[in-house]
Amino acid sequence: xxxxxxxxxxxxxxxxxxxxxxxxxxxxxxxxxxxxxxxxxxxxxxxxxxxxxxxxxxxxxxxxxxxxxxxxxxxxxxxxxxxxxxxxxxxxxxxxxxxxxxxxxxxxxxxxxxxxxxxxxxxxxxxxxxxxxxxxxxxxxxxxxxxxxxxxxxxxxxxxxxxxxxxxxxxxxxxxxxxxxxxxxxxxxxxxxxxxxxxxxxxxxxxxxxxxxxxxxxxxxxxxxxxxxxxxxxxxxxxxxxxxxxxxxxxxxxxxxxxxxxxxxxxxxxxxxxxxxxxxxxxxxxxxxxxxxxxxxxxxxxxxxxxx
Amino acid sequence: xxxxxxxxxxxxxxxxxxxxxxxxxxxxxxxxxxxxxxxxxxxxxxxxxxxxxxxxxxxxxxxxxxxxxxxxxxxxxxxxxxxxxxxxxxxxxxxxxxxxxxxxxxxxxxxxxxxxxxxxxxxxxxxxxxxxxxxxxxxxxxxxxxxxxxxxxxxxxxxxxxxxxxxxxxxxxxxxxxxxxxxxxxxxxxxxxxxxxxxxxxxxxxxxxxxxxxxxxxxxxxxxxxxxxxxxxxxxxxxxxxxxxxxxxxxxxxxxxxxxxxxxxxxxxxxxxxxxxxxxxxxxxxxxxxxxxxxxxxxxxxxxxxxxx
Amino acid sequence: xxxxxxxxxxxxxxxxxxxxxxxxxxxxxxxxxxxxxxxxxxxxxxxxxxxxxxxxxxxxxxxxxxxxxxxxxxxxxxxxxxxxxxxxxxxxxxxxxxxxxxxxxxxxxxxxxxxxxxxxxxxxxxxxxxxxxxxxxxxxxxxxxxxxxxxxxxxxxxxxxxxxxxxxxxxxxxxxxxxxxxxxxxxxxxxxxxxxxxxxxxxxxxxxxxxxxxxxxxxxxxxxxxxxxxxxxxxxxxxxxxxxxxxxxxxxxxxxxxxxxxxxxxxxxxxxxxxxxxxxxxxxxxxxxxxxxxxxxxxxxxxxxxxxxxxxxxxxxxxxxxxxxxxxxxxxxxxxxxxxxxxxxxxxxxxxxxxxxxxxxxxxxxxx
Numbered sequence: 001x002x003x004x005x006x007x008x009x010x011x012x013x014x015x016x017x018x019x020x021x022x023x024x025x026x027x028x029x030x031x032x033x034x035x036x037x038x039x040x041x042x043x044x045x046x047x048x049x050x051x052x053x054x055x056x057x058x059x060x061x062x063x064x065x066x067x068x069x070x071x072x073x074x075x076x077x078x079x080x081x082x083x084x085x086x087x088x089x090x091x092x093x094x095x096x097x098x099x100x101x102x103x104x105x106x107x108x109x110x111x112x113x114x115x116x117x118x119x120x121x122x123x124x125x126x127x128x129x130x131x132x133x134x135x136x137x138x139x140x141x142x143x144x145x146x147x148x149x150x151x152x153x154x155x156x157x158x159x160x161x162x163x164x165x166x167x168x169x170x171x172x173x174x175x176x177x178x179x180x181x182x183x184x185x186x187x188x189x190x191x192x193x194x195x196x197x198x199x200x201x202x203x204x205x206x207x208x209x210x211x212x213x214x215x216x217x218x219x220x221x222x223x224x225x226x227x228x229x230x231x232x233x234x235x236x237x238x239x240x241x242x243x244x245x246x247x248x249x250x251x252x253x254x255x256x257x258x259x260x261x262x263x264x265x266x267x268x269x270x271x272x273x274x275x276x277x278x279x280x281x282x283x284x285x286x287x288x289x290x291x292x293x294x295x296x297x298x299x300x301x302x303x304x305x306x307x308x
Numbered sequence: 309x310x311x312x313x314x315x316x317x318x319x320x321x322x323x324x325x326x327x328x329x330x331x332x333x334x335x336x337x338x339x340x341x342x343x344x345x346x347x348x349x350x351x352x353x354x355x356x357x358x359x360x361x362x363x364x365x366x367x368x369x370x371x372x373x374x375x376x377x378x379x380x381x382x383x384x385x386x387x388x389x390x391x392x393x394x395x396x397x398x399x400x401x402x403x404x405x406x407x408x409x410x411x412x413x414x415x416x417x418x419x420x421x422x423x424x425x426x427x428x429x430x431x432x433x434x435x436x437x438x439x440x441x442x443x444x445x446x447x448x449x450x451x452x453x454x455x456x457x458x459x460x461x462x463x464x465x466x467x468x469x470x471x472x473x474x475x476x477x478x479x480x481x482x483x484x485x486x487x488x489x490x491x492x493x494x495x496x497x498x499x500x501x502x503x504x505x506x507x508x509x510x511x512x513x514x515x516x517x518x519x520x521x522x523x524x525x526x527x528x529x530x531x532x533x534x535x536x537x538x539x540x541x542x543x544x545x546x547x548x549x550x551x552x553x554x555x556x557x558x559x560x561x562x563x564x565x566x567x568x569x570x571x572x573x574x575x576x577x578x579x580x581x582x583x584x585x586x587x588x589x590x591x592x593x594x595x596x597x598x599x600x601x602x603x604x605x606x607x608x609x610x611x612x613x614x615x616x617x
Numbered sequence: 618x619x620x621x622x623x624x625x626x627x628x629x630x631x632x633x634x635x636x637x638x639x640x641x642x643x644x645x646x647x648x649x650x651x652x653x654x655x656x657x658x659x660x661x662x663x664x665x666x667x668x669x670x671x672x673x674x675x676x677x678x679x680x681x682x683x684x685x686x687x688x689x690x691x692x693x694x695x696x697x698x699x700x701x702x703x704x705x706x707x708x709x710x711x712x713x714x715x716x717x718x719x720x721x722x723x724x725x726x727x728x729x730x731x732x733x734x735x736x737x738x739x740x741x742x743x744x745x746x747x748x749x750x751x752x753x754x755x756x757x758x759x760x761x762x763x764x765x766x767x768x769x770x771x772x773x774x775x776x777x778x779x780x781x782x783x784x785x786x787x788x789x790x791x792x793x794x795x796x797x798x799x800x801x802x803x804x805x806x807x808x809x810x811x812x813x814x815x816x817x818x819x820x821x822x823x824x825x826x827x828x829x830x831x832x833x834x835x836x837x838x839x840x841x842x843x844x845x846x847x848x849x850x851x852x853x854x855x856x857x858x859x860x861x862x863x864x865x866x867x868x869x870x871x872x873x874x875x876x877x878x879x880x881x882x883x884x885x886x887x888x889x890x891x892x893x894x895x896x897x898x899x900x901x902x903x904x905x906x907x908x909x910x911x912x913x914x915x916x917x918x919x920x921x922x923x924x925x926x927x928x929x930x931x932x933x934x935x936x937x938x939x940x941x942x943x944x945x946x947x948x949x950x951x952x953x954x955x956x957x958x959x960x961x962x963x964x965x966x967x968x969x970x971x972x973x974x975x976x977x978x979x980x981x982x983x984x985x
Binding site for chain 2: 032035036038039042043045046047048049050052053056064068069070118121122124125126128129131135137138139140141142143144146147148149150151152153154155156158159178179181182185200204209210211235238239240241242245246256259260263264272275276279280282283286287289290294297298301302
């Protein structure tokens with residue numbers, strides 16, 4: 001929200017604070033050690049689940065039974081990964097996560113592109129209208145972002161049925177686009193609000209109309225917020241479970257629904273290494289984005305942080 | 309020169325509102341209308357529709373036989389709903405308290421010219437990129453007694469060690485707190501860190517010259533100055549708690565029994581599992597109203613204080 | 618190139634009147650400066666001329682035709698903004714030719730026009746750079762180039778120099794003046810800097826609270842400000858305002874400045890006029906430019922009155938030294954030769970009586 005949306009975490013390191021390096025008594029050194037110990041302990045806490053998943057996914061089934069989760073694999077194998085990809089059982093269908101991966105891309109990519117483009121032009125349009133009540137309308141839009149999906153799920157299900165989109169990928173694209181537009185509009189609006197009004201004025205004096213200004217000037221200069229928005233939307237939609245589980249069935253399920261089904265499949269013996277491999281596969285795209293574009297991801301988090 | 313028109317007051321009135329960019333404004337409005345209609349329909353009309361269903365006897369499919377508020381009385385007489393609401397209370401309090409506390413401490417610690425600050429921040433924040441389902445699966449694995457932490461500690465020689473919250477109906481809700489804390493603590497740290505970095509360093513210099521110690525500076529100057537960040541963080545976390553759904557499904561699926569259900573999982577199970585549409589709708593309205601009670605005042609104050617241009 | 622006429626223009630935001638019945642005429646080739654403090658309505662008026670803001674009443678005419686209801690693009694104007702408003706993602710060349718591009722000017726023509734303007738403004742070597750790679754002065758030039766290239770009827774400048782440092786500002790000021798002299802275009806220029814107004818304008822419009830205070834040539838406004846506000850706003854250091862009593866002495870009017878513990882200073886301010894006669898016997902405010910009050914020589918020259926006073930503050934500026942004395946209960950600044958005084962204390966000054974102005978404290982108007 002506004003209190004934090006302009007915050008840049010890559011910010012300057014603090015220089016004004018008295019650091020204990022400037023003091024040399026033992027008390028200060030002990031304090032310094034305590035600070036580092038706390039920070040490292042938390043780092044381990046945050047890393048542990050990922051490491052454990054990775055280690056477990058590389059173990060053969062018997063090693064999971066025999067050792068603890070911290071024990072490194074004695075005979076590491078990628079078998080669980082290949083099984084997760086191609087033949088793990090999602091309900092009664094033992095087809096692995098691969099087809100669901102494809103589903104999720106087919107949902108996520110169009111919904112991300114559509115909601116980002118609509119949000120961009122909406123955000124620009126919102127900065128161009130100032131009339132009595134325009135703030136109120138924006139407020140309604142923002143409140144729309146934060147309406148819990150439980151409140152709309154039953155009508156959405158009925159509507160998708162009515163549109164003959166029930167259980168389909170396009171139905172999910174539609175839903176993700178509509179509910180995503182609130183956020184993308186908010187992102188772009190807040191960004192364009194910081195663009196000096198004189199820029200639009202200069203372009204109008206130069207003779208450009210609304211769409212010329214948008215496409216020739218605003219869109220090119222919104223690249224940073226566009227990256228933030230695309231990452232935000234991609235991550236949210238990729239990680240979605242609620243819409244997927246409510247509005248799709250069987251083979252049209254997105255990855256998170258399929259993953260949950262794999263883990264909770266009651267057929268046969270539990271294969272924890274396959275579960276972990278499947279979970280890592282499901283998390284992989286968003287982790288890759290985080291590693292490659294963490295800065296933009298965090299900026300999106302800060303700007304749209306209210307989205308659960 | 310068309311003399312007659314120049315000073316005619318009627319002309320002046322007609323001109324007001326035209327020119328000066330009215331075309332720009334009209335185009336902008338035309339651009340916004342489809343999205344406004346879509347949000348109006350898919351948010352506000354749909355919530356109202358849910359409200360209507362909650363007043364009916366709908367079970368498998370909507371059945372518009374109105375029965376007043378009786379679905380709500382039925383809901384609040386339902387043990388499962390009461391449990392889920394109580395769980396939400398426990399969960400929200402602990403989750404917010406722990407993440408705010410840890411987030412603030414970590415932010416302050418990280419603000420002490422820490423070596424490898426970037427790496428530490430990256431590690432703290434990555435859980436936010438991961439879906440709740442994956443988080444739930446990872447923690448379920450760690451918390452399952454005969455596989456996870458219990459087994460590990462026993463292997464160290466503490467044969468009587470017990471850590472079976474996830475299968476204990478009284479404790480299961482706390483496992484959700486752990487996983488949710490893991491996911492969000494780094495994010496809260498990031499918000500606080502940004503706020504701390506926004507504090508004018510000259511104020512801190514002044515406090516040092518006044519002779520304040522580092523803890524004193526934080527306690528009496530820096531933390532009060534980042535108070536707005538507390539409000540944002542608490543609202544954000546409360547909102548997140550109210551909407552938590554995926555994590556519960558993946559970690560406990562509301563179990564054992566319904567001991568760790570939240571209102572969101574209750575709503576889902578009644579609506580899609582048990583075909584009690586009207587009950588689901590009534591619970592959905594309760595959730596929506598609670599979120600609205602948190603978000604409306606917050607968004608209102610955010611928008612009011614927004615810089616005017 | 619064109620004439621510009623503002624007829625009875627008003628602008629309200631709700632109950633707030635930002636412009637109240639503005640009337641201004643600018644000839645072809647005029648350099649019209651709208652001068653006033655922030656919030657006086659000068660930028661609103663400029664935006665109204667540009668068509669960026671709608672007006673509530675009145676009309677704006679360019680070359681005799683009403684443009685009041687027209688969009689900016691239909692008015693054939695160009696504008697230079699305070700922040701320059703360069704399009705950040707476009708190169709200098711693209712910035713300059715954007716207006717021609719949206720108007721559908723063919724590429725060859727665009728290229729030639731850009732080259733020509735770039736030459737005039739010494740931008741030729743910068744054409745492929747992005748605005749972020751330019752210095753403040755270079756950005757300023759690009760903003761001007763973008764306006765010049767279109768050869769519009771009227772140029773609008775919105776405080777174009779206020780973001781430059783002092784030295785660059787003076788250079789660019791001279792450059793704008795040269796451009797105007799070479800191109801002989803009609804320019805409307807908004808500034809709060811009275812020196813810019815003095816140096817650039819062929820006609821200055823002083824505004825305050827949405828009302829035009831005075832319109833005139835710079836020197837006229839300096840010499841004969843219409844009221845106390847204009848008198849105080851123009852000139853640095855500002856005009857001295859000294860309370861005095863007006864009396865009739867035969868056919869002449871005399872102003873008497875009371876002195877604490879000394880005989881009043883009597884100044885002959887000219888023959889009786891009808892307007893001044895009305896004020897006889899009342900207190901008025903004398904307007905005295907600092908340069909009208911200087912150190913006295915051995916003998917008092919004709920047309921001057923000697924004033925003995927104590928120097929309270931001396932402010933050397935290099936070219937002049939300003940001496941602050943107390944006169945008629947007001948702190949009064951005298952512009953002196955740098956070597957005239959070296960320390961505070963008693964000194965003798967002389968006042969040029971012909972340049973003393975008289976203001977009515979009630980209406981604040983200059984009374985001739």
